[in-house]
Amino acid sequence: MPSHSACPALDDRITALQQLAHAEPRLEGVLLYGSWTVGEADAHSDIEAYLYVADEHVESFDGRKFLARLAPLELAYVNMYGVLAVVFDDLMRGEFHITAAGPGIDEVPTWEGMVHLPRPEAAVLLDRTGRLTRAARHLATLRPPEPVGTARQLMDELANWTLMLAHVLARGETARAHALLHTVIAPQQLQLCRLLRDSTAHWLTPSRALEQDLPDSDRHRYTATTAAARAQDVRHAARESWRWSRDLCAEAAGRWGVQVPGRLHERISDLLETCR
Structure with missing residues (x-):
């Protein structure tokens, strides 16, 4: 039984x-x-x-x-x-x-x-x-994701989807941008964050038990990426999201030697800054 x-x-x-x-x-x-x-x-x-x-x-x-x-x-x-x-x-x-x-x-x-x-x-x-x-x-044994390749994959995903988010915002599609931010980008950020914190027990549902699994500093960064589906709020959350993504990528680069596409990151930042 x-x-x-x-x-x-x-x-x-x-x-x-x-x-x-x-x-x-x-x-x-x-x-x-x-x-x-x-x-x-x-x-x-x-x-x-x-x-x-x-x-x-x-x-x-x-x-x-x-x-x-x-x-x-x-x-x-x-x-x-x-x-x-x-x-x-x-x-x-x-x-x-x-x-x-x-x-x-x-x-x-x-x-x-x-x-x-x-x-x-x-x-x-x-x-x-x-x-x-x-x-x-x-x-029976919990096997965490392989860090280097997983980090590289998540970093590429975050750049790609955040670029899409910037284009959608520039088009004025607030509801679509809101959905991208919360259902596509946020889970990948949380996975990269969990990878960096050696907290991968809830890998497939990375928001699960977030309050217990991750430090307050990470929880506050995540909270800053959330927003009501109002144009100004979503634009602000998108910029905060990308800042956190870049910080996570920089941390992954320092820890595992994963290369950051710096020029692309800067161009995405510039594009998001025009969405005000």
């Missing part, structure tokens, strides 16, 4: 899912991932799991009907990523990947570096053959 999280309601739902899975002969395995598996689940957490269906039953397995036996569903649909997303009657969310066991379980070790399962046996709710547990053990 899985170990307990900090949320009894979530524990109860996971225990019920495990019992239901064991009673469903078409399932070969069930693997949890996300906040529950790294000990961060709370009353606001959802359930994220892979349901590995025996290959010969994939076409006949109805994920909605299966999950409705777990708890009444307020919503169930296949989202933009092809994942079955549900909302239970107590407003707990869930995301369930329903996949053929054969190729699906073989893919699990390839997630190394992207998914962390510190207690693989606890994340495996069902394993009829032993294959899933063996595969999950590949994810």
Whole structure:
């Protein structure tokens, strides 16, 4: 049985899912991932799991009907990523990947570096053959991103997207610039910041637990890049964002010897200064 999280309601739902899975002969395995598996689940957490269906039953397995036996569903649909997303009657969310066991379980070790399962046996709710547990053990060690190549990639991304941001601002598209700033540029800044602070546990969702993971100085720099979707505010935030990006790039260059395209950076700065 899985170990307990900090949320009894979530524990109860996971225990019920495990019992239901064991009673469903078409399932070969069930693997949890996300906040529950790294000990961060709370009353606001959802359930994220892979349901590995025996290959010969994939076409006949109805994920909605299966999950409705777990708890009444307020919503169930296949989202933009092809994942079955549900909302239970107590407003707990869930995301369930329903996949053929054969190729699906073989893919699990390839997630190394992207998914962390510190207690693989606890994340495996069902394993009829032993294959899933063996595969999950590949994810037991958290492997941080390789710093030099990752820093170079993020530095290039920040220059490219900030240049686009400057052009969009110059065109007067405030809403589009606002979206670029907050949904494209900010996550890459936070990843570069995490890389520099040796704090990559929340790499794939770099804003998660930002208040606990990063120093106040970084949090204040991040806050300065946020803005309401008003033209003047977005322009100011864009300039603050680029200043922080340049500071992060300079720090990465000093630490790992990554080359900064200085002339391009200056030209982007000049372009942003004209957007007032």
